[in-house]
Amino acid sequence: MAEIIDGKALSKSIRAEVKEQVETLVQETGKTPHLVVVLVGEDPASQSYVKAKQRACERAGIKSTLLRKDDTIKEEELVQLVEELNQDEAVHGILVQLPLPDHIDANRVIDTIEQNKDVDGFHPLNIAALQIGTPGILPATPKGILTMLESVGIDLQGKKALIVGRSNIVGKPVLQLLLRKHATVTIAHSRTKDLKKECLEADVLIAAVGRANMITGDMIKPGAVVIDVGVNRVDGKLVGDVDFEAAKDVASHITPVPGGVGPMTIASLLQNTIECFETLVK
Numbered sequence: 001m002a003e004i005i006d007g008k009a010l011s012k013s014i015r016a017e018v019k020e021q022v023e024t025l026v027q028e029t030g031k032t033p034h035l036v037v038v039l040v041g042e043d044p045a046s047q048s049y050v051k052a053k054q055r056a057c058e059r060a061g062i063k064s065t066l067l068r069k070d071d072t073i074k075e076e077e078l079v080q081l082v083e084e085l086n087q088d089e090a091v092h093g094i095l096v097q098l099p100l101p102d103h104i105d106a107n108r109v110i111d112t113i114e115q116n117k118d119v120d121g122f123h124p125l126n127i128a129a130l131q132i133g134t135p136g137i138l139p140a141t142p143k144g145i146l147t148m149l150e151s152v153g154i155d156l157q158g159k160k161a162l163i164v165g166r167s168n169i170v171g172k173p174v175l176q177l178l179l180r181k182h183a184t185v186t187i188a189h190s191r192t193k194d195l196k197k198e199c200l201e202a203d204v205l206i207a208a209v210g211r212a213n214m215i216t217g218d219m220i221k222p223g224a225v226v227i228d229v230g231v232n233r234v235d236g237k238l239v240g241d242v243d244f245e246a247a248k249d250v251a252s253h254i255t256p257v258p259g260g261v262g263p264m265t266i267a268s269l270l271q272n273t274i275e276c277f278e279t280l281v282k
């Protein structure tokens with residue numbers, strides 16, 4: 001039976017560390033780190049993610065403000081709002097929750113966020129820094145995944161890693177982070193010819209597609225490390241992209257859903273907020 005990588009417990013210890021850092025920073029600077037979250041529309045999943053992010057901020061002593069906007073907001077108005085937040089010295093982090101309504105160009109909105117306030121690490125300059133390997137804010141979910149792998153002592157050097165999913169938020173940045181750790185990395189996606197064959201070759205398998213239980217037990221190489229980024233709702237229950245019950249008997253390490261990658265995304269967001277604060281204020 002695989003070792004379960006407990007994202008919830010690891011997230012808790014990181015959040016406690018962040019809380020201590022915040023206390024020190026407040027003492028040193030007389031200022032409190034402040035994250036502003038912009039939520040457009042009423043998407044239930046986005047509302048619940050934003051609520052979790054805000055609660056985590058409050059517990060860590062980070063001030064958080066939620067700006068809710070109607071989904072009829074014009075792109076221009078949203079860009080202007082971000083520009084105002086860029087100028088505001090009392091704001092150290094800006095997070096525009098995605099997805100945005102179809103009539104808004106999300107890339108334009110993200111491009112507007114000041115690089116040093118981009119707690120998501122989605123700004124093109126932060127993405128470029130990730131690619132080149134220079135300092136920058138790392139996207140929260142990929143950062144959390146790497147922290148989890150490190151926490152259980154996985155040495156990635158020379159390992160074959162397969163990422164299933166090529167999103168800008170997870171697949172592509174995870175590729176860069178695994179490369180930094182000297183893994184041999186492949187990305188599979190909806191047009192990949194033989195997904196099972198690719199999966200069976202992977203020492204580290206990262207599933208980030210958003211399809212419930214699509215990675216079955218017979219697709220996992222015995223002893224592989226399995227990271228499940230999927231968050232899917234089936235009959236009101238949260239399940240990942242990996243069939244956990246079958247996979248846990250084949251893998252050496254596996255992350256559960258819920259309680260795996262999700263809490264780590266939030267812990268990384270708090271770390272990023274502190275990093276932005278330090279760059280801006282210290």
Ligand code: GUN
Binds near residue numbers: 095096098140141265
């Ligand atoms: N939507 C889903 N995940 C994320 C995230 O990490 N950041 C933002 N801003 N929106 C998201």
